[in-house]
Amino acid sequence: MKITGALVLMIAAFIGDDDRQAFVDVSQEIPSIILDVRYASSDNFIGRPITGYNASKIYISRESSVILNAIQAELQSQALTLKIFDGYRPQRAVDDFVRWAADPSDVKTKAKYYPDIKKERIIPDGFVAEKSGHSRGSTLDLTIADSEGHELDMGSGWDYFGAKSHAFYKEITIEQRANRLKLRELMLRHGFLPYDEEWWHFTLKDEPYPERYFDFEIE
Secondary structure, eight states, X not given: OOOOXXXXXXXXXXXXXXXXXXXXXXXXXXXXXXXXXXGGSSXXXXXXXXXXXXXXXXXXXXXXXXXXXXXXXXHHTTTEEEEEEEOOOOHHHHHHHHHHHTOTTOOTTHHHHOTTSOGGGTTTTTSSOSSOGGGGTOEEEEEEEETTSOBOOOSSOTTOOSGGGSTTOSSSOHHHHHHHHHHHHHHHHTTEEEETTEEEEEEETTOSOTTOOOOOOBO
16 A cells, blocks of 8 residues: 555544654754753743643654754854754643633733733734644744853744744844844754744644644653
8 A cells, every 4th residue: 555645634634642663752853952941830921830840841743853852952062052942832722821811810920021022912923823843742932051051042932922033123232133043044954944923933844743733741
């Protein structure tokens, strides 16, 4: 029987209990990468641990990890390193984001994460979505840090909801623009596609599960 791409996806759709086998733990595969798993803590835009993040780990598809290893090697040759905030995101976590965004009374993190926009604009402006590429396992939120772990200045923090996070936002310094461009060009050269509304967000162009939204917990 000829195995087609459609058949592979059909078979994958019936794999339930072994979903984790399609992913790797970044800390085990590429231990030199710095991880900052804020969704497993209270240091995030909701202000509490996110549903499905039961451990400070980051999983990504095996295909993404191979390329990520090459990116990290290139940065290390420059005394730099990747720092990753998020990779695979369970669908239940995305659902948690959407519930939070729909609650106008919960604004305790507004001053830090979305001071310039109203909370009701977070979904329409594309900062939170009902379906996320992260749940397919080949999307990453990341930045570049120096050898001591200090992040390069990108002009805004990760998960900052506002125009300042747009990749080509003009009202930042020359150095900040150069740092954003360095990250963008590096990821593009290695086969990751950017998301222009968030300078930190990249998806593997040839992602292995373009139609899957996984939901196993991170633990």
